[in-house]
Structure formats: C-alpha cells, structure tokens
Amino acid sequence: MTAFDFAARLNSFRVGAKEYWRGYNGKVTTFDLVDRAATVPGLNAVDFNYPDHLEGVTEAETRDRLQAAGVRLNGYAMRYYTEPEFKIGAFTNPDPAIRRKAIDLTLRGLDSLAEAGGDLMTLWLGQDGFDYSFQADYDRLWEMSVEGIREVAAHNPAIDISLEYKPNEPRSFSVMPDAATTLLAIRDVGLPNLGVTLDFAHSLYANEMPANTAALIARHSRVLGIHLNDGYGKRDDGLMVGAVHVMQTVELLHALDGIGYRGVIYFDTFPDTTGLDPVAECTVNIATVTAIGRVVDRLRNNEMLAAAIQKQDAAASQAIVQAALFGS
C-alpha cells in the first residue's frame, strides 16, 4: 500500500495535561500539542483548527515550530462552533451580518494558511442545518451554502477547499449530510479547487459504504482528505481504526490505492471522550493501518479477486479477503 502520511486530532493531545506537562499552569499551547503529537512514532503531519489553534502565534513561527517538531502542515480546518453567534448557522445564518462574519473569518483563515505554507482548507459546515420542520427555507439554505462556498473557493485558487460532510450533530439535519449532496453542491458551485473529505464514521452513519463513496467522489470531484476512525454506524463514535468495520476499512484503503490517493490519513478519533491516552491510542491506529496495509498489498493485482468482483460473487471474494486478512 502507498506509504501514507499520518495526522491526528490535535485537541486529543490535551488529555491529561496536568500529568503530562510539568509545571502545567492551566494553559496548553498549540505548539505544546504539536510537540506531544510528534512523540507518536510515524505521525508526521498536522492539521490546525482555525482560528483557535492560530491564536497568539504568527504563521512564520508556526512554520518554524513545525519544522523543528519534524511534522509537516497538512492544512487548516475551519471551526465555527467556537462562537455562540454561529449556533444556528455560519454560511446559512439568518442574520446577514453574522453570515458575513463567518465567511470573512474563513477568508482570513485562507490567508493565514497560505502564509503558513499550506494549501488545503477543510470546511465542516456543521452549524449549517436545521432541527425542525418549518424552521428554515430550504432553498435559501442551499443558496446561502453554495454562494458561501463559492466565495471562499474563489478567494485563492491555489488552495484546495475540502468539504467534510456529516449527517447530524450538532444540528438534527445538516445541509451537507452525505457525499452525494456535497457533490451536488460542488457541481452547483462549479470551481475546480473543491473536493471532499471522507470521514469514515460520518460515512457509516450516513448509511454509505465508504469504498463506494470514495469511488463516487473520485468520479465527480476529488478525494482531498481521509479521516479514519470507526463507529457502530449510528453516530460519530470516534473509535480507533478497525475497532468495528475491519472489512470496510480494508476495502476503503484498497479503493484509495486504486484511485491513487496521496493525501494524509488523519485519525479523527476521540481518546479524550473514551478515556484513553492519546499517544497510545494514536500508536495503535498507526499499527492497525500498517497491518491493514499489508492485507491491501496481498490483494493488489489479485486476479481471482478481480474475477470474483467482476461476477459480483461475494462468497468468492469474501473467501479471498478473509484469507488475506487472517494471514492463512
């Protein structure tokens, strides 16, 4: 399998701050988090949340510190939930002034990202949605989303904008709940620097089969980000890779191999809410992906597997993949 770069949720590394940082005074800086993340063997990339992770630091400093830590900047991810005013919408906020503020914040994020030397901005428009019937004008929500994304994507054509969809939470319904809706929006926007981030757990509870979704995205746009994790298909559990959907994870990595994905594997897991040591947890994630990578290697260019898939013969393909998995 392709040798991937690995990144992980930076905020996970806040867990157990008091025990971890000697002389801890209640404050953990972004660079503290980076340094701790960099202790995970194999972790070599990082994503910053904007604006929070960039508060009080300059982009130049950021570049230096990342270099010193031996990790590269994968990109930024916008965060709109830090402000109560974005609670019922960022790009779809009913108040034009607040909507403007959300877009302007994003534009500043793009400028900061460029200065920091990055070229990938992830947008999870998690506040843009609705909870109730008769709460919103659905056409207006769509238009505000599409126009907002267009303005943001047009700002700097050198930066890729990746839309990360999620079915719900915090809102009961998202404007961008799944890959297909996101691809429709991308077509409506019509700019080339757009793409999609596939979060494995989001995909599962959007009732998708992740490898199918990767193919659908690659056909209609580009896979710009992969968030690996796992869950039970009912909510955003944030579990370690392979904790549940082993076969579907093998298939997704096999599919990414096929479409030539060269981006980062970002572990969007929640050791903080599951009470785990973030370094140990991330280490297990990298070990699991490495083990699954060997399974993918065994399946590459396997003619019997190709023939079984050609015939849609799941008994045959299951036997082949199980054998590759269990190493028999």
Added chain:
Amino acid sequence: MTAFDFAARLNSFRVGAKEYWRGYNGKVTTFDLVDRAATVPGLNAVDFNYPDHLEGVTEAETRDRLQAAGVRLNGYAMRYYTEPEFKIGAFTNPDPAIRRKAIDLTLRGLDSLAEAGGDLMTLWLGQDGFDYSFQADYDRLWEMSVEGIREVAAHNPAIDISLEYKPNEPRSFSVMPDAATTLLAIRDVGLPNLGVTLDFAHSLYANEMPANTAALIARHSRVLGIHLNDGYGKRDDGLMVGAVHVMQTVELLHALDGIGYRGVIYFDTFPDTTGLDPVAECTVNIATVTAIGRVVDRLRNNEMLAAAIQKQDAAASQAIVQAALFGS
C-alpha cells in the same frame, strides 16, 4: 391545498380475496384489483406494475376497463424482482445478457405504457446494489446504472421516467439510496424527461427531511411522483399517512403546494402485511390527507410563519403550525 388525485398500491387489494370475491377461484385479475380499489371514495387514479399487471390483457382493454371503473392511469412502475435472474441486479447485473433482458423489458414496458395512454414510468431499481464489501466494482455499477437509465429515457422522450430511490432492501445498499445520489445520476444521464419519485418512508430512513428533499429535487430536476405513507425512520414500514410524522407530512404537502406539484398522491402502504382491510385503510389515508390539506390551507400566505422561517425561529413557527394543526 391543491386537490390531488389519489392512487394506491394495487396489490394491497388482494388481501382477503376469498372473502371479497364470491366464487373466488384462487385467481384475482388486475381488473378485479382496479374495481376493488375504485370502491374507495376519492381514489381516482391507478398505477400498474409492469410486466405483472399487464399479463394476459391488452392495452386497449386496459383503457376501456379503467374508463369504466372511473379511474385514470397514472403510469406504470417497473418490477424486476419477479425474476430470480434479476436477484443480483437488473441494470447492474454482472451478466450482460441478463442486464440486456432487464433493459429490454423496460423498453417493452414503455411501449405498452404509451399504448395504454400513459406518460409516466416509475423505475425503482431495487435489485441494483450490493451487500458486501468487495462484492462489486462500484464504478462499474454506477456506469451500468447511468447507461441503462439513459437508454431507457432516450427510448421515448414523450414519457417521463421517474427514479424512485430507497436506501436498502432487498439489497443491503442500493446504487440509488437517496435523493441526492439520484440527482447526481440524473445529471450524469443528462436527459430532460427524467425526474424523481419521493417516497415518504424511504426518505425518512434515508435520513432525509422530506420537504427539504422535495426542494432539492425541484431545484435540480423535477418531482414526478409522491408516495405517501409513514414509518419510524428505520425501515420501509408502509404505515398509513400521519401515523408518525404528522408535522413532516404537513410540511411536505406545504412544500409541494409551493413548488406547484400537480401529480398524483400515491399511497405506498402495506395493509397486507399489517393485517388491515385495504379499502378501510385507503379511506383513512384520504381522510388524513384531506385534514392535513386544511392545515396547509391555514398556513398558506401566513406572514407570521414566513417571518419566523426567515429568522429560522423554530419556537415561533412551531407555535403557529401547532395552532393550525390542533385547530385552536
């Protein structure tokens, strides 16, 4: 509210055949079913499944008998699950000969429909999907679907082809599981006589909000059919209208009013599996839609509701809609 035409699942009217038809000899004809359906006050349209409902009758006869029964032909719906060979796919069957057979059957259905005087063909591609990881080449499934739909839509531009999506069942995953994926396929096909059938219960367990979906379809294509029913959002329960999602049904009918939907309301409910008398059950459905229609009338051009929606103020809109609903 618009005065809708109403239709219902014809096969529901098979229930209790022995008691209903004197001299019942084990066989119920399509026209028997039509005659029984026509006893429901207010039911004035009918959909035929092709090929089963057309077996052994001519299109000319069909026209005459419908006229005699006082119901109009809404359209045909293709059925691929009557043949075991379509079990793992109609348009996406791995065997080119069986795939050809599915498409040819559809073309014959279109010809029959034209002859019978109809202009709406509903395609539920329920066999086209997959159950397992590593069962199918997802790109190939998509291409076979799009090419099949294109050939069918191109056959007779005077007939509208409406795609009815469904998340799963019989397959674990459908190629067309939800509205957004269906709209992507429609764009890929690129023909004007395509549209979408929104089945309320399918929409719920595809995690959609039906009125939002109606708006999304109207924006990117056309709403060509509405299947009303209800369910608990977890499977295709086939319940009577308003049995669960009263507010969402009010909102959908309000939205259809807004986009000027003029098609039939088809009750896709399962009195047969829920042990109900089909005539009584359909009568209740029509009464409920009529009552909800009065609620929709009370909400039309309601400036306070429009203002609440403009502000995305769900407490205000909920108060207005509850008042309209409970008649206070």
Added chain:
Amino acid sequence: MTAFDFAARLNSFRVGAKEYWRGYNGKVTTFDLVDRAATVPGLNAVDFNYPDHLEGVTEAETRDRLQAAGVRLNGYAMRYYTEPEFKIGAFTNPDPAIRRKAIDLTLRGLDSLAEAGGDLMTLWLGQDGFDYSFQADYDRLWEMSVEGIREVAAHNPAIDISLEYKPNEPRSFSVMPDAATTLLAIRDVGLPNLGVTLDFAHSLYANEMPANTAALIARHSRVLGIHLNDGYGKRDDGLMVGAVHVMQTVELLHALDGIGYRGVIYFDTFPDTTGLDPVAECTVNIATVTAIGRVVDRLRNNEMLAAAIQKQDAAASQAIVQAALFGS
C-alpha cells in the same frame, strides 16, 4: 387529562444571559435560573442537578427561594460528567476509589435533597458503559451497577430513586440503554424505592414505542419521571414536544392517564443548542401538551377506540385518533 405539573431543564435558561440579566457579570446563579424559568406561564416545578446547582447555597435558602418563586421542588438529578475522573465510569469506574467517590457524591446528594424537602432522585448513569469490544468485563459492569444502585437506594428509603436510561452518548453503549435492561437491573437490586424515568427522545432511539414502554415499566416497577421532548429516533435531538411524533405523544399521554401517573412533566429539550429563546420554547411546549391533553380527553372512555384496540384494528383506531387530533 390529568392537570400535570411542568418543569424544564434549568440550564436552558442560561441562554442569552448577557441580554437577559442587566448588569450581568459573567455569573448566573441557580436562583437566577429558577426566577427566569418561573416567568414561563404554567411552569410550576423545578429539578436541580447535583452537585452543580447546589453549589454555594444552602438547602434552607433553596426552599425559601423556590417558595418565593412560586415553584415546587420536583427532585434532584445526579450529574457525574462534571468531573473528568468519571469519564470512563461513575458506578462502574475501574478505579475503586473513583467509584467510591461517585457513590459517596450520590449519598450526599440524597442527604441534601432530603434537607431541601424533596423525595425524588433521578440517576442518569450516562458515564457507565463502554465504547469498544474487549474494553470491559461485562459481568463486572453489571455487578458494579447493581451494587451501586442498591447502596444508593438503601441509603434513604423515603426517597424514590428513578433510573433514566439512554442508549448511548457520551459512551457508545450504556449499561442501562433501554427500559427493559433497567427493569432487569431493578429486579436484581430488589428494593421498593426504585423506578424509571422515561425520556421520550431516549425511548425513540432505543427503538421503543413510548406508550408500550410506559406499560412495561408500570407492570414491572413504577414510572417515576417523564421527560417530554421529541426527536427523529436516531439520537437525543432535544426538540420541542410534538415536533415529530405527534401520534406517539398523544398515545403516551393517554397511557399515562391510564396508569394514573401523577408526577411532573419535565421538558428535557435543548433550546440552547437549537438557538431558541428558552422562555418562548417552554411556553410552546406547555401549549402543545395542553392541546394534546384535549385530544386525550376526547379519547378517554371512547368505546369505539377500545373496540378497535381490542381487535388490533389499526385502520379503525387511526381514523378515530386522527379525528380527535384534527378536531373534525
């Protein structure tokens, strides 16, 4: 319908503090929240979270202030998620010292409640669960839960202990995910002052029919609390009453009428995360329950409805209930 007392989530009333409280200095006291809640016409009871709502006040003060505000104390609800150490378990924490701390906190809560003049303690053991296969010894989790509940219930037989179940969140799986498991635990504990709190939205996404669950609880234990709200059956949406499951809410209130429930109706809704004014939102909830109460009144002692239910004839009962609902 019985005239219910009404309570609501106290923390909802923190929303918009800066605008609501003149001279707001960043701190809202429990009594501020009570006073604001008491402005909702019809709200006449209150639940406190322990320990947070009791911090810095005495029980005697609390009694006085509630009397002054014209609301009565419905009871306390324990909160274990305020402490990071309870993250992977309160009564089931793997560290015996932390487990002890959780139980002792509960015992102190019971003493405080008694002193404040209340007799109902709600336990939502939300931290007690697991996220992963191979994370915990399931037998041990059960035993620690049952023993913890037994110790707490034995502490003061004059106080009723009501267990509030929830399928998941924050943990992927709860030890007490649904009513039936909770009833099994209550039998294992074997003390008479135990009962169950039915939260409507929790019940929906536990795949329960709330009125059936009320009957099951009443048969095997006691319904000690009702949390009304609504949701889409997939997560804890915290919506206003009647926003989705109108018929199921009517049925639950009808069932509570039948079993003689005399407790409080507590609105466990989230105006804070859905961006609503908490006073307006609660006012709508009370109006909706009042309107539904009139529907329940129309159905009481309805012989046709009783006959339909006796025959399990859903078409007949649906017609009767829809007529009562739509006021026709």
Added chain:
Amino acid sequence: MTAFDFAARLNSFRVGAKEYWRGYNGKVTTFDLVDRAATVPGLNAVDFNYPDHLEGVTEAETRDRLQAAGVRLNGYAMRYYTEPEFKIGAFTNPDPAIRRKAIDLTLRGLDSLAEAGGDLMTLWLGQDGFDYSFQADYDRLWEMSVEGIREVAAHNPAIDISLEYKPNEPRSFSVMPDAATTLLAIRDVGLPNLGVTLDFAHSLYANEMPANTAALIARHSRVLGIHLNDGYGKRDDGLMVGAVHVMQTVELLHALDGIGYRGVIYFDTFPDTTGLDPVAECTVNIATVTAIGRVVDRLRNNEMLAAAIQKQDAAASQAIVQAALFGS
C-alpha cells in the same frame, strides 16, 4: 476454541434447484435440502422449521435420513408466518381461536420434536407485535405472550424452549425486540426450560453489543442458541460471518468460550437473497469461524488482555486483539 457443531438455514439450499437437482420437477423435499446441506464440509447439524419441513414425512423417517446424511438434529424452529391468519399475531392474535391454533401448533411441534429425538425448540415470535400507536393494548400483548410461552414451556419439561428476539420485521415493533425484554418475559414465565437464542444480526440492530448480551443472558437465563451472520446494524442483512463486525464476532466467540456454550453455531444467512451459491457460502462461513477460533485461542488466558480489561483500557486491549487478529 471449543469445536462447535455447525448448522445452516435449510431453506438456503433451495437456491438454484433447477440446476442442482437433475430431473428437478419443481419440488424439493426436506431430505433433498438436508442432503445438499450435508455436502458442506464441516456442517454436521440441522434445524427443521415446523410445520413446513415436517410435512409429509414421519419423525422416524427423519431420524433415519439424518443418520444416513451424517448430520444430527439440533432442534426445531416454529414458523407462524406460513399462515395468513397469524399475520397480526400468533400468541398475541386478537382472535382467541387463532391464538389457540398457534399454541396448539406449537404443542404439536414439541411432540414431533420429541419423537424425532430432539430437545431444543426455537420460538421466534415474529408475528407478535404491533405497527401503530393505538393498535393494541400493550398489557394484553405482554400477558398473551407470557401465558403462551408458559403453556408451551410447561408442555414437555424435557425440551428446552429458546426465545429468539428480533427488533422488527415483519412487524414494526416486536413484543420481544431485544435480549433484555426477553429476559424479563422469561422471569415472568418462571419455568426452568427457557432460554434465549442470540442472533448476531438481530442483536446488532437491537443496538446491542453481542458479547455483552451473551453475558446478560447467561446471568439471567441460558444461551441456548447462537445464530451467526453479520449485518450493518440497521436491519437483518443475513450476511456471511465476519463480513462487517470482525472484532465483535471475535469477542462473542471469546465470550461463548468463557461461559462454556456447547450448543450449535447456526448460520442464519441469506445466500438466497444475496445471489450466492449456498454451499460455497456456508463453506466460507465455516472457514471464517475456524480462523476466528484461532484468534480466540490466542487470546485465551492472555494476562495482558485481562489486565487491560480490568482497567477498561481499550487502547491496550485493542493493540492485543489486533495483533492476534492480523497474526503479527
């Protein structure tokens, strides 16, 4: 791991009858199915559906033919859905005469089973449930279920009665939807020859963790049957073992090892609806369980795993189990 006996859904072996049986005349006998099933290497037990699989044959013949085929009788499973009159209920049918018929059929099944030399009767009361609010008196449903089960269990104390629960389908809600409700009913019945059949896919979409459920059943009753298969946790997919929930299957088999389960592993999968050759499919299932058995062997008496579980440290246990799984 324990060397299990294996059985599989007999009706799966009807698939492709025309191709499989030379001189096929449209009729496949029960013994034809047994003979075909027996061609699967390792399959050595069989379950019959009553009454359908016993029609036209005697119990004595059955014993002879099973001996000849080299498979042992695991037990019978009642089937109530073959009769339209049971559509809205077997033990809970509103018509006392039809209810009586369902119970009497079960008693005859028990007599036939005893004569055939078996001692395990599986009851899946799939028709006993409800679809609508206000359809049924929930107390009455419970009482009819408990009394029916009691009469059946009392009929022959030498035969174990195993209740197989399922959340829904065909009914929207089952009286016995999950393990905990079933265990409550078993307590209410109060007879020792009762137990529970855990169907893996049913358990998943009942929101259970199967190994936790096995422990809960073993604590409150007995695990009398295991139906292995897999699914996506949303419906009864009937997939091959390990197709999705690899870790949860490992954990369940590990748990069964721990509680000393000595019954049959029955593959309740649907090669018929997923278009697979039933012999090939069953062969893959046995191979997968055998491979997982080796993983379970590696985990038995693993002190590091025990220590991780004692601490509820999922990062540690995940590392250990993944290593055992991937054979590293």
